[in-house]
Amino acid sequence: MKSSKNMANLQRPDRARMEGVCYTSVGIPVNSRLMERLEGEWDVDEEEEFKTIFLLISLEMVLCPTQSLRLACDLFPALTCAMNAASYNWCELVLNKLMESVASFARRFYSTGVAGGCGGCTIFAVVFYLDKLDRFPVQWGEFPRIKVWNLNQISLATKEDRIACGGDYGVMGTMDVAYGENHPKEARDTDGPCRVN
Template sequence: MRKRLWEVVEMENNDIRNEHCCGKTIELHPALFKDNSMSKGGVFKEKGQVLREHSRSICRPPSINCRIQSFGRICKKFDERRTRWVNEMAFGGILHLVSDMHVPRQLSYWIMTRIDPLNRILIAPDGHEFPLSKNQVRWILGTPSGNKSVPSSKMMNNEVREKVHKVILQYGSSWKTKSSRGCGSVYISVGIPVTSKMMDRLEGNFGEDEEEEFKTLFLILLLHMVMCPTQSPRLATDLIPAVSCVKNCKEYDWSDLVLKKLMASVSSFARRFYATGYAGGCGGCAIFAVIFYHDRLNGPSLQWDVFPRIKVWTKHAISMAAKADRTRYGDYGRLGVRF
């Protein structure tokens, strides 16, 4: 057996693996997102029956793994010391997630069908287009937008590799993976499973000398549960190097990372949805997409001067807006958008 630290074959980002599991896919091109006659998914969008077709085809709620409710519950237990450490990391805006907040699965699924990941725009049912940018991610989540790119598995220097090795030794595990090329090779893949034990530890007590441990755990869970979630129980492989930034998080552009990962997840989702008319679900930061859409609905402005937007879009506010926006066919878009 051969060892691979960054096992691409395992595809930690299960959004890509799901394409092969779910069968038929379609090649993406810009016209696909505007001309509903070009695909099966487009036909259901035109009829306003996206959610009806999903329910008929899969018979279970869409898989949306942006676990803001669980993460909010953890953050609610932070004392002054842990809150101070989070603010030092420049992620203080995330602390506005409250424990009773959740991402509506059907609404999130429907919004993903309105996103064109190639041009990074959200297309409303009436055709109006709204650009998606990293500045919008910051405005909604309060994430840092520093001058440095967050390290990935494709751009690691020796210093980052040493830090990653240390993190994997402490939190990682290994498993066997068969080659997808059918050659019979077996590899040992290494990754970081996100467990209830890690969540319990983050909720526990930390001494002043345990700052690095707290920040490392916080960043792992933040990436996996809120900012860049996938369908996998493990932190996405190409996100592991990002954990090396815990001591100087504010210098890095996390807002750009969130947007890139969301667009990658929506691309995978779209290849399945437009080919068959449905998809099992979608990874990425769904709460960003939900609030971005709701901020553009027709209706009274919801405290536009408040930053970040997750501070005002509570569970109740999202639920009321979604209920008012629902059409008689089960999709959304009834209220229209302002522009």
């Protein structure tokens, strides 16, 4: 496959070793060289390579990030889907990887009392937290919700919810909101929630 051959020339795992008959890899590094290749010039016949590199970077940096700048080994098979990426359920993959990362974090934390971070796409968790804060909504009814939460909005909401001297969060509390319904803080003429059109 042309794409695999070209990708192997671009990036090889930094460390790989033979252990008996098993090959162990630490993942594909996502570094400036790979980013420069993605941002470079592409010919029409290089579509598969472009899509594969784009998917590799998207998986590592946004959808399924790890604690290092390397694509996790268990995601290598996903790179074979690059040409038909639109026909796959990436949401399920992202959620599964996030849940695996959270479970791994919890195991480390509860066994030692300390853990050094959690991989996985936390964008969903951040937007879900922000939308549930007991405050007036940011462009409620706009989907996907990630579109309305820019860095200024995120910064403002987190500052409002931060406990002054402890650094923890929880000043504002949360409220029960349901996507697809009117927000409880918005004015309405009815006695209960109704669907947003």
